[in-house]
Amino acid sequence: MSATNLDWLETPLAIPNPGAGQSARTHQAQLTKPPGSLGRLEEIAIQLAALQNTLHPCVDRTHITIFASDHGVAAEGVSAFPQSVTSEMIRNFAHGGGAINVLARALDASLEIINLGTVQDTRSLTEVKHYHLGPGTANFIHESAMTEDQLSQALHAGHETIERARQNNKQLFIGGEMGIGNTTSASALACLLLNERPERLTGAGTGLDQCGIAHKINVISRALPLHSPHIDSPLDALCRVGGFEIAALTGAYIRGAQSGLPMLIDGFISTIAALTAEHIAPGCKHWFIYSHRSSEPGHGVILKALHAEPLIALNMRLGEGSGAAVALNLLRMACRLHNDMATFSEAQVSQKS
Numbered sequence: 001m002s003a004t005n006l007d008w009l010e011t012p013l014a015i016p017n018p019g020a021g022q023s024a025r026t027h028q029a030q031l032t033k034p035p036g037s038l039g040r041l042e043e044i045a046i047q048l049a050a051l052q053n054t055l056h057p058c059v060d061r062t063h064i065t066i067f068a069s070d071h072g073v074a075a076e077g078v079s080a081f082p083q084s085v086t087s088e089m090i091r092n093f094a095h096g097g098g099a100i101n102v103l104a105r106a107l108d109a110s111l112e113i114i115n116l117g118t119v120q121d122t123r124s125l126t127e128v129k130h131y132h133l134g135p136g137t138a139n140f141i142h143e144s145a146m147t148e149d150q151l152s153q154a155l156h157a158g159h160e161t162i163e164r165a166r167q168n169n170k171q172l173f174i175g176g177e178m179g180i181g182n183t184t185s186a187s188a189l190a191c192l193l194l195n196e197r198p199e200r201l202t203g204a205g206t207g208l209d210q211c212g213i214a215h216k217i218n219v220i221s222r223a224l225p226l227h228s229p230h231i232d233s234p235l236d237a238l239c240r241v242g243g244f245e246i247a248a249l250t251g252a253y254i255r256g257a258q259s260g261l262p263m264l265i266d267g268f269i270s271t272i273a274a275l276t277a278e279h280i281a282p283g284c285k286h287w288f289i290y291s292h293r294s295s296e297p298g299h300g301v302i303l304k305a306l307h308a309e310p311l312i313a314l315n316m317r318l319g320e321g322s323g324a325a326v327a328l329n330l331l332r333m334a335c336r337l338h339n340d341m342a343t344f345s346e347a348q349v350s351q352k353s
Contacts (some may be wrong), residue, residue: 005149005152005153005156006152006155006235008156008159008255009155009254009280009281011258012258013257013258013281013283013284013286013287014257014258014259014260014287015286016050016051016053016286016287017050017053018050020049020050020052020053020054020055021046021047021049021050023049023055024045024046024049024050024055024057024338025046027055027338027343028042028045028046028338030343030344030345031337031338031341031342031343031344032341032342032343032344032347032349033341034352035352038334038337040311041330041333041334041337042334042338044289044311044330044331044334044335045057045334045335045337045338047289048262048289048331048334048335049338051260051262051286051287052171052262053260056335056338056339057335057338057339058171058335058339059171059172059262059328059331059332059335060108060171060332061168061169061170061171061172062107062109062110062170062171062172062173062174062264062328063109063110063111063112063164063165063168063170063172063173063174064100064104064109064110064111064112064173064174064175064176064321064325065111065112065113065114065161065165065173065174065175065176065252065321066093066100066111066112066113066114066175066176066177066178066320066321067114067116067157067158067175067176067177067178067244067245067248067249067252068086068089068090068093068113068114068115068116068118068177068178068179068245069086069115069116069117069118069133069136069137069179069243069244069245070083070086070087070117070118070119070135070136070137070179070180070181071083071136071137071145071179071180071181071182071184071185071243072136072137072138072139072140072145072181073137073139073140073141073145073181073184073185073219073223074136074180074181074184075139076139076141076184076215076219077215078181078184078205078208078212078215078216078219079180079181079183079184079205079206079208080204080205080206080207080208080212081180081206081207082180083119083136083180083181084119084120085180086118086119086120086136086178086179086180087118087119087120087121087122089178090113090115090118090122090125090128090178091122091125093113093128093178094113094122094125094127094128095127098320099318099320099322100176100320100321100322100325103322103325103326104325107325107328107329109174109325109328110168110170112129112161112164113127113128113129114128114129114130114131114157114161114248115128115129115130115131116131116133116154116157116244116245116248117131117132117133117134117135117136117137117244118135118136119135119136131153131154131157131244133150133153133154133244134150134244136179136244137150137185137242137243137244140185140188140223140226140227140240140241141219141222141223141226142226144227144230144239144240145185145239145240145241145242145243146238146239146240146242146244146247147239148239150244151235151238151239151242151247154244154245154247154248154251155247155248155250155251155254156251157248157251158175158247158248158249158250158251158252158253158254158255159251159252159254159255161173161175161248161252161255162252162255162256162259162261163255165261166259166261170261171261171262172261172262172263172264172328172331173252173256173261173262173263173264174263174264174266174321174324174325174328175249175252175253175263175265175266175270175273175321176266176270176319176320176321176322176324177243177245177246177249177266177269177270177273177319177320177321178245178319178320179243179244179245180206181243182243182245182246182269182319183202183203183205183206183268183269183296184202184205184216184219184220185241185242185243185246186242186243186246186268186269186272186273187201187202187203187216187220187272187298188220188223188224188241189237189238189241189242189246189272189276190272190275190298190301190302191220191224192224192227192228192231192237192240192241193234193237193275193276193279194275194301194302194305196301198217198220198221198224199217200297200298200301201297201298201301201302202216202217202220202297202298203268203295203296203297203298203317204296204317205296205317223241227240227241233280234276234279234280235280237276238250238276242276246269246272246273246276249269249270249273249274250273250276250277250280253265253273253274253277253284253287253288254277254280254281254284256284256287257277257281257283257284257286257287258281260287261287262287262289263287263288263289264288264289264291264324264327264328264331265288265289265290265291265308265324266291266292266319266320266321266322266323266324267291267292267294267296267299267316267317267318267319267323267324268294268296268298268299268302268317268319269319270319270321270324271290271294271299271302271303271306271308272302274288274306275302275305275306278306285306285307285308288306288308289311289331290303290306290308290309290310290311291310291311291312291323291324291326291327291328292310292311292312292313292314292316292323292324292326292327293310293312293313294316294317294323295315295316295317296317310327311327311330312326312327312330314326
């Protein structure tokens with residue numbers, strides 16, 4: 001993989017402040033509750049304190065970006081929905097009708113929709129940012145999904161998203177995705193990164209039955225031998241079988257870690273992008289908080305590879321950043337409890353003897 005236009009990937013990652021985390025832990029021990037009684041809510045606040053380098057962590061100002069693109073592998077019939085749904089859902093997002101729109105409004109979070117490349121033209125949607133990398137990726141059954149230039153541009157789209165979030169003083173980033181066929185792409189990518197069998201990482205996606213899942217596994221199994229001999233780096237794997245939106249998520253996660261911006265990771269596809277980011281720039285995962293455990297069977301394998309334990313499990317598999325958005329209020333409540341509860345001395349409550 002050429003280093004052209006990818007020099008920014010070598011920027012050092014920000015380092016969380018363990019001192020701030022320890023101060024937050026000491027503060028937690030002084031709050032009017034038995035030690036550990038708020039469970040993981042305490043650990044969330046402590047982690048955010050270390051990431052934000054403050055005794056008073058806050059995630060009220062959250063930015064959500066949905067990256068969307070089409071996938072050439074959809075031609076193999078790997079999805080329960082037609083490829084046109086990608087553009088139709090972009091239109092739905094633009095008009096405010098998607099699940100992530102509802103959640104963003106409820107959370108008072110800023111939301112942007114980015115089309116990196118779809119078969120159907122959506123440029124008439126002024127609410128959408130367009131990158132025009134091509135009409136989706138190529139069919140990786142026959143050839144590399146992306147060119148090196150397309151990969152570089154997709155990664156940089158994620159970089160630019162984080163820059164906009166920083167300029168607007170956001171305290172947390174959520175990345176989501178939309179693209180018919182992208183669970184196939186994500187599963188193939190994870191197989192290459194982890195040297196796993198497709199059977200372990202491939203699920204129903206948008207709602208395939210058992211025959212559909214078996215076909216999807218077969219498609220990935222046929223593709224892997226074509227690409228494996230050409231892969232010398234995680235970037236090669238991403239270029240060979242990834243999607244524009246998966247690459248953009250990866251770029252966002254790397255730039256977020258470089259910038260010291262905490263990130264709340266969504267489900268199966270987003271977690272595979274996080275895994276890819278960690279393989280490209282080891283240490284990125286220190287800036288990740290994992291929101292939920294998807295019903296996709298391979299998600300547990302990816303989480304284990306990242307030594308990650310998500311906050312909730314609601315059998316969600318929608319994508320769009322929806323699981324992360326649902327979990328966001330847990331982070332906000334963790335911060336409020338940490339910042340606003342009285343200490344034993346303030347409340348004149350006796351501590352444990």
